[in-house]
Amino acid sequence: MSSLQAVQLETCEKDLAGLPSHCLFDSAATDLDAEVFFHQSFYAAEEKTPRLHTVAELRAAVLQNFPKELVLLSRDERDLLTRAIAMGGVVHLMDPGEILPARNLVRRLWARVEKVPQGMHLVLPPELMTAAFLLLACPDYEQNRELVERVADSVDDTLYLLGAARMNAPFQHLAGLMKDTSVGECPALIRRMFLAEFDYIHVSRGQILLIHPGLADPDLLSPEALQSAGLFSMDEEDLSRALQSLEAIEDPLYERMLALLTGATRPELVTENVIEDLIILAKQDVPLSDMREVLTGSLMTLPTAEMLSTLREMHDRIPRWLYLNASRVQ
Numbered sequence: 001m002s003s004l005q006a007v008q009l010e011t012c013e014k015d016l017a018g019l020p021s022h023c024l025f026d027s028a029a030t031d032l033d034a035e036v037f038f039h040q041s042f043y044a045a046e047e048k049t050p051r052l053h054t055v056a057e058l059r060a061a062v063l064q065n066f067p068k069e070l071v072l073l074s075r076d077e078r079d080l081l082t083r084a085i086a087m088g089g090v091v092h093l094m095d096p097g098e099i100l101p102a103r104n105l106v107r108r109l110w111a112r113v114e115k116v117p118q119g120m121h122l123v124l125p126p127e128l129m130t131a132a133f134l135l136l137a138c139p140d141y142e143q144n145r146e147l148v149e150r151v152a153d154s155v156d157d158t159l160y161l162l163g164a165a166r167m168n169a170p171f172q173h174l175a176g177l178m179k180d181t182s183v184g185e186c187p188a189l190i191r192r193m194f195l196a197e198f199d200y201i202h203v204s205r206g207q208i209l210l211i212h213p214g215l216a217d218p219d220l221l222s223p224e225a226l227q228s229a230g231l232f233s234m235d236e237e238d239l240s241r242a243l244q245s246l247e248a249i250e251d252p253l254y255e256r257m258l259a260l261l262t263g264a265t266r267p268e269l270v271t272e273n274v275i276e277d278l279i280i281l282a283k284q285d286v287p288l289s290d291m292r293e294v295l296t297g298s299l300m301t302l303p304t305a306e307m308l309s310t311l312r313e314m315h316d317r318i319p320r321w322l323y324l325n326a327s328r329v330q
Contacts, residue, residue: 003277005213016106016113016120023112025125029055041109042192062109065257066128066182070135071110071144072190074197075152076101079146080122084111085133092116104196139162140182147177152197156237159212160197161246161323163283164221166252167194167208212321214280220324246319250279253314261308265298274298278311280320291315 011197013295022028024037034053038044043061073081080101085089093102093113102122105111111124124132135141158165194200198210201218244322257275265271274295281291288311295303295311303311 004216006096009096013120014104014105016099021112023106023123023125024055024058024109025127026112031055034058037109040107042107042324043109044196046188046191053101060107062125063131065186065189066131067135068186069189069192070132071183072178072186072193074101074104074193077104077196081110081124081132082136084122084124085129085136089126089129091122092118093120093122098122100235100330101196107196108192116299135314136238139322144178144181144183147181148193151177154236154239155198155273156209157243159210161239161242162320162323163215164209164211164218164323167200167210170194170210212280214277215321216284216285220284249317249319253310253317254279257307257310257314260304260310261299264300266300269298278314279318282314283321284324285320288312 005137010040022033029037031054034055034057037055037058038053043058064122076097080091080098093099099120102111102113102120105122106113110128111122114121114123155165155170158170167267171187171190172193174193175187178190179185194208200208200210200214203209209218209221211221214220257278258271261271261274265274278291278295281294286289291311291314292303292308295307
């Protein structure tokens, strides 16, 4: 999973480097830039009839959607945005994990990214920064955000259990929750939230399948995964019980391997990430020999007998993702 995320971040960095040096709300933006802004945005995938655009038209659309879209940000986008507001509208992208939410804020036409000697800055236009500051202070903002994050947390749990889930069930769930709030009905913005929040692939008839970020090969998903809505219909109590059962298996193995690997992994690696990678590999029914190769490549020395014994337990005991065409599904 760490390797997949590294590739994703590298792609986002290259994407950001090729974007215009100004944004939709800069005074330098003209109608000649409108199509560039449009095609780099979420709007391009949502507009059904191709046509020409103007800067004034795009600005009006962004401002009209802004109060609702602010509620429907991904969790990483919201964290980055609030940090940018606290920093006066310009924030240094300190962590590689901030590259993807920065790219999504640019795709919303909210911001631009500029290269600096030490990396990149995310820059918010004053118009949106002021509006966001006021909207974040509204009494119902946090209540609406709690609904959004509750659904996102449930999807996270489902993906950890299954590896994949159709987007339509959580989409309908969140749309129903938003309908009776100040956000109201806004299917396009809810769709944006899911696409910004989760990894996904397109399947038959335009449907979207949300996938766990550690899923190495979506082609291994069984036909049932592509046809079924998954187990997202489980209520929160059932989902919680399923996770507790899983934790009872995984947590002791995680803690034992952590004790064994602490101080033994290569200095450029995070020990916890190495163990998480091994767990995700086990969920995908990767052969034990391949897991042993990953473990060995993560260490400064050869693995000990106890490390290999614990690795075998991880391989044998951790339940497989349900919708993989694996030789053995637990």
